[in-house]
Amino acid sequence: MAAVLFSGCAAVPPAAIMKPATLYEASLVNTANNQPATPAALATQLAGADVIVIGEYHGHQAAHLLQSRLQAALHRIRPEQVLALEAFDVDRQAVIDDYLAGKLGEDELIEDAAAWDNYKASYRPLLEFARHRQAPVIAANAPADVVRCVGRHGPEYLDSLSPSRRALLPESPFRDVPGYREKFFDRLGHNAHGEESGATRSRLENAYQAQLLRDNTMADQVLRSLQDYPGYQVLMVTGTFHSEQRLGITAILEQRAPGLEVVVISPVILTDDDQAPAPAAYRDQGDYIYFIQPLPERFLDEQRRNAAIKHQFSKARQQECR
Template sequence: MKSLFITALALLMGTLAGCATTFHSSKSEMEARPETLYEVHLVDADSGTQLSMKALAQKLAHTDVIVIGEYHGHQAAHLLQSRIQAALHHQRPLQVLSMEQFNLDNQAAIDAYLDGKTGETEFIEDSNAWDNYRASYRPLVEFARQHGLPVVAANAPAAVVRCVGRTGPGYLNKLPANERAQLPGNAFMDTPAYRDKFSAAITSSHSAAGEAMSERMLNTYKAQLLRDNTMASRILSAHKEHPNAQIIHTTGTFHSEEHLGTVALLRQRAPDVSVAVISPVVWPADAEKAPVEKSRNKGDFLYFIQPLPQEFLDEDRERKAMSARFQRPNNETCQEDSP
C-alpha cells in the first residue's frame, strides 16, 4: 500500500493518517468502546456531545471546507468519509471532493474516468491510485461520478516530493516551467507548531544522529510542507472555481489534526474561508470511556475508533519491511543526480 506514514530519517517520510464508522443518537457521553473496526463514536469536540450523522451534517451545512482526517487503511475512517460525503450532499448538492490520495499530475486520468472515457481498471492504472483504492476510496469517487461532482487530485507529484526530500527545496528551481507552475507559490510556507509536531513525531520513533542527518530531516520536512501547501492551494483553487460548492477533503490525519498542516496553511492563504476538521482518535485500551477532554484539540469533531492490529512485533522484520516499502525506484533520478 502506498501509505504516507513517517518511517525513518533515511527514508522520505509521508504522513500519518486516520479512520472510523457507525453512528448513534446524540448522547452526553459514550458508554462503551466501538464494537467493530467499522464503528465510530462521533463527538462534537467543543461540547463533548455524541452526534448522529444528521446532526453532524447540520452543523457543517454552511462550512466551506470540511477536512476529514484518516488513518490510512482503517475501515471505519473510509466508511465515515463516505457517509459524511452523502449526508452533506443531501443538504448541499453542489460539492467537490478533494483527495490527498491522488497527485495533481494525475488529474487528467481522474477527469477521463469521471467523463466516461475510461474504465475503472484503466483509471486505477492511469492515475497511479493507491493499492487500497478499491477497498477504501472507490465509494467516494463513485459517489462523485454518479452525481456529476468534480474530484480534485490535491497532492504534490510524488517524484517531486521525493526529490525535495533527497536534495532540498532548491529542487523546485530545476523543474521545467510548466511543472513548477502547477505547484503553489510559497511552496514551503510553514507554522512553528507544525514543525515542532513533525520533529516530535520523528524523534519519538527514531534516534537523532549528527548534523548530516539533521539536514536530511529538514529536507524531509520541506517535502512534507510541499504536500501541505499543494493541498491547501488545490483546495482553494477548487473553491475559487466552484464558489458555491462545499469542498470535502480527505487526508491523513497528521496533515489536519490540531488544525495544523494543510488546515493551518488554508487559513494563512485564505482567512475568510471557513474550515472544519474531523479527526480520528483511537479508543484507549485502558479507559472505560474515551477521553474527549484530552483529545478535543485534535479537531472540531472527533470520531473514536478501535486501534488497528499491530503490524510487527519483530523490530528487525519491521525495519526491513519499511526499507522495502519506501525504497525509491531504481530508475528514479533527481536532476542533481545527473552529470
C-alpha cells in the same frame, strides 16, 4: 463551531460515548460540548461551512466508512460539493477527469493515476458517489516524485522543474505554520532544533520541507477549487497528521484565506484497555473527533519489520531525480 448539535441538552458524561465495537464503527463527537453525533446530524450543522477536512488513518475501515456516510449526508443538504483527495496527485487530474467523463474504466484509472494500493477498499466509494452525481473530484496531493526529490535534495529541487510542472504547485510551496515543525520532528523522534550531524540534520530538514510541500499543495488545491466552483463546499480527505490540531493544511488555509470557515474532523484510536473516552481531552485535535479501534500490528518480529522498511526505501532509492 461553537454551535451545539442538540440545543438545550446538558453535556453528556464520558460514559455515554460508546466505544466502537468493530473496526467498521466510529463514535463521532462534537468537541465543543462533548455531545455524540451522527453523520446526518453533523451534516446539518456543517451545511454552511466552506471546507470540511476529514483526517484519517490510511486504510482504516471505520475512517473510510464515516467519510462515505458524511459525504452522502452533506450532499443531500448541499449538493454543490467538491471532493478533494490526498490519495491522488495533482499531475493526475486529467486522468481523474477522463474517468469521471466515462472515458476510462476503473483499472485504467488505477494504473494511469498511480492510485494507492488501498484505492478499491478505501476511496472507490467516495469517487463513485461523486461520479454518479457529476460532482468534481480534485487530485490534491503534490506529485510523489517531486516530494521524494525535495526530500533528497531540498527545496532547491523545484528550480529544476519545467514551467508547466512548476505551475502545478503553489506559488509559495514551503509556507510554514507555528508549532508544526516541533510536532513533525517530535513524531520522528528528534528535537526540532537538535544537535544532529550535518548530514543527518540536512535529511531531517529536507523531509520537513517535503511535508510542507504536500500540505501547501493540498491547501492550494482546496483554494483553487473554491475559486473554480463558487458556492461549492469542499470535502478534503487526508491523513490526520496533515490537519489535526488545526496545523498543516488547516493552518495554511487560515493563513491564506482567513475568512473561510474550515471544519476539522480527526480520528482518535482507542484500545481495549482504554477507559470510556472523555472527548474534552481531545478538544485540540479538531472541531469533531471520531473514536476508532486500532488496526492490527503489522509486524511483531523486529527483523521482519526492519526488512520491510529497508525494502520500501530501496525501491524509492532506485528512482532518480532528474
